[in-house]
Amino acid sequence: MRRWNIVAVIISFSLILSGCAGRVELNELLIVSSIGVDYKKNKTIVHFQVVNPGGTAGGQGGGPSGGSGGSVYTYTVAGETLYDAVEKGRNILPRKLLFSHITSVIIGEKYARTKGIAPLFDFMERNHEVRDNLIMFVAKNSTAKSILSIYTPIFKNPGESLKNRVKLAATSTGISDGIKEKDVVRWRYGEFRDPVIQGVEIVKISDSQSNTSNLENINANNKTFRITGLAVFNKEKMVTWLNNDQTRGWSILNQRVKDIFILSHKCDSQKGNVGFLVKDVDSKTMVHVENGKLKYAVNVKGKAILQELTCAVDVGNPKSLIKMEKRVNEELASHIKSTVKKAQKEKTDVFGFGKILYNKYPDVWKRYKENWKEEFSDVELETNVSIKLETVGARVETIHEQK
């Protein structure tokens, strides 16, 4: 009997002492869906895009107060650092912020160029709520604020819309799951390479996009954003943008590609285009030292599917198919080369070439380590792209071929 008394005392004490610590009801929380960071007069301006549950669920909610208003709201707070802004935000935010469901962090271009990304990461890594797989963006030619001030059609939550956009844009950018926070941290604080972050820009600037009324306008371009090329960082600060083709080159070199679309303009000296979807792309980069110089070689393999042909090519003829394959290979090789050239110009190793060298020749790496940025801009690159045309699709001849 005494044993039971002790057990009862222990249980009741542990229940009473813990006293629901850490308990937060759902209606005491503000679900943060995106965070934006801007730079203004030496201050960090942080935007919290929070979900308005009633507005988002739109009528399916059962509470008597129902739900009204927009699906998301953006609060803007200025502070010295990111966490300072979060703390200051308590003065203007109606509820406790919940960081577990952040889908994206958007950095204003100015912030990225002047202040650099480093001040953001300590809070994001230290806070137990913030996930490390949130997608990072740099707002191209604009501020994070303007990206976070758009109501998007179809998706009520712009953060979710943005996340989905990354996946869909993968055929043009090649990056299928976005650049995650954990990637950036690894690159930024790792020894071997420089980080890149995906860019996002507003499609068309218009006055009406900040309120829900623009959702009633049928022209959807007014209120959407576009995933663009990568922002290249020199470890810390942003230095340049890669264009779309260069972004593809980056993603091929980094084995991030699932499917990409290639449009070749050269169509056998005739006017017209040929478009391919390239899938199962696999690349392998190797390094060897030749006459004291570093030589990198990239082998790219993959399968192509003919998607579109707007000139008269005899698809039934194997020779012309081989020609087509060649076009794809040239196209991809040019992407890769242009990317590397650009990176070399900025002296930012965004491909992990240093890591490849370290893996193969640790001793050589030790020599180059100190001065790697310079060395990187001098390395030679050789590309071997061999994409095999897998199928020409549901039709053999093009309609232009009718005689």
Add this chain to the structure above:
Amino acid sequence: MSQQFFKRKRHDSSSTENYDHLHVSSDLKKNVAEIMNILGESIDVKIVEFLEMPIPFSICYIEGLINKQQLELSIIEPIKRAQIENKMLQPKELIHQTEVSAMIRPCHHFDLIITPVLKGQVIIFVDGMTEAYSIPLETWETRGVEEPEAQTMVRGPREGFIETLQTNTTLLRRRISNPTMRFKPFEVGKITKTTILVSYLESQVDQEVLQEVIKRVSNLNTDKIFESGMLEELIDENGYSPFPTFQSTERPDVAAAALSEGNVVIMFEGTPFVLITPTTFISFFQAAEDYYHHFDLSSFIRVIRVISFMISLALPAAYIAVTTFHQELIPTNLLVSLAAQREGVPFPAFVEALIMETIFEILREAGIRMPRPIGSAVSIVGAIVIGESAVAAGLVSPAIVIVVSLTAISSFVSPYYGFSGAARLLRFVLMVLAATTGIFGMIFFMIGLLIHLCSLTSMGKPYFSPLAPFQYGKQKDSLLRLPLWWTQTKLHKRWVKKS
């Protein structure tokens, strides 16, 4: 204070009386007077005296417990006729004139008279004899064998046990024509003197278990007992555990299967529910029907039962823990829609869940207890209260209605009603833990629950077997019901060897 509260009550035996010292007298009148004295002036106690006969005799029985026609034809008539035909008949020969097939027992003490007469035997006192005779002529009104109401099934026999032991033993005999089947009678309850039968197959039974059952049943020190549930509680070794360690069934096929597997079945006069022991935790997920359907379907259904046990135990608690402590575990879109539902709800999720659970428990109890004709009224009110109005009035959010109703439905899946009671009670404990310490508390509780289940025994056998202690061979019929041709049951093996 608590010591006194928890102390089991000792039953004093003063309420029962002993007639050991009363001998049957040779004086008929004295005997009759004694009987009248003991049984009192009850309308159903019949004493028929034949004093004008050459050898006077009287007959005593309880109206309604015996077959009156048979008494008339095979006892009274033959005795009278014999006396008239044979004047030289001696009193001790008188009893041999009766024409009954049952065994006639001479009794010298009133002790041996009173109990038999109360159980439906006819007692004959003969003048000049110092012994009376008891003749078994029991017949009473019984219900017919009907389909069991608490344990229904789609495929399988439609017969259920009834309140009469004799019929129940017949139902078992018809299923197992095995010479080693035994029905061992015991009498329990000092006031009620209820008959119980401990039945087993001598060839299959685990003697250790059998001795344990017999020991417990015969040492039972209680005044009154009316249902097998009372017996269950009194001879249970884990009285405080919410988990039943006896399997109660009203299906003869289940009882027969248990017997054939070497279990002991305790049958009880006056109730259709028999107790099967020893039992295991997993056996409460196994319905008799599992063996009548194809094995793949049965295995699937068993898994469903385990899942619904977990749901009925932990779903409301999991909902509370996840929505108040671990919002990061909910997919974003679901979180947003849950949050939208919770807008404007005044109570914490725990209170919300508690309100709905309590409402449901009230409805369930009302549904069982109320007179049938008003049943529809309660269910309409219940459906409106639970389904619509509570949400519309802003008391609770729609999500909790789904959680509670799913929990409620899941709690009815177990084939044994008593078992779902355990989940039903522990659910509330788990909800409190979830509301105070979140999933951490739930995990703690679950570990405690597992420890408890592993420590339980049923008639000295581990309750959580064959999972812990793990028995590889028995996995063929535990969580899954693998094909019958894989499982060589003990019974099957023996018969194969013999032939």
